[in-house]
Amino acid sequence: MYSNKNCGYCVKQKEFLENHHIPFIEKDISEKKYYDELMNLGGIGTPFTVINNNEKTEIVAGFDQSKLTELLLK
Template identity: 35%
Template sequence: MKVKIYTNSSCPYCSKAKNFLKEHGVKFKEINLSKYPSAAKELKEKTGQTGVPVILVGSHRIVGFDESKLRKVLKVK
């Protein structure tokens, strides 16, 4: 499953989410809005979300750092 995470450099929940993925050996593609501000518009249009992190795992979309949902979708303990 492909994992993509939208983040912002100053967002503590984004750091937490990335740390979680790294700790569990999950490879992911990061789109940092500080570096690519235009991605904010794309994400807003696609998902209606105006906050990060947003984590896309295959067809699942996880808004915020929701650890239990992430564990379930990624099938990690």
């Protein structure tokens, strides 16, 4: 999950993930290497989540609780 410290939706998404006991790695885009990664993935804002599963990689741009639920709580 790409985030930044001034992002209210990032806080909401982290709370959602933690409340559902979903492990995640947070990458703060104030660090240039994570900002560059985000740009290379086509991200334009945070939160920006990359979900890797056995079948394919999914991208969730913004805090989309319904999409996160669909992808992570099946």
